[in-house]
Amino acid sequence: MSGxxxxxxxxxxxxQHKDNPVNWLPWGPEAFARARAENRPILLSIGYAACHWCHVM
Structure with a gap:
């Protein structure tokens, strides 16, 4: 996967996370519509730039 x-x-x-091997979606209507259409739960990742472990995840 390339991004x-x-x-x-x-x-x-x-x-900073655009090349992660996870297919992240930004918070918004598209993410919720896709989760609903695919009958999948939403994994919410919250972090901030100064947190080392947020980047490690």
Whole structure:
């Protein structure tokens, strides 16, 4: 996999995770609609730039 949906974001924190092997979606209607359509739960990841372990995850 070569990236995820975060490459379109403007947040420096989200852009740091654009090449993660997880297909992250930004918070918004698209993520909720997709989860509903695929009958999947939402995994919410919260972090901030100064947190080392947030980047490790």
């Amino acid at each position: 995820n949906s975060l490459h379109r974001e403007v947040s420096p924190y989200l852009l």
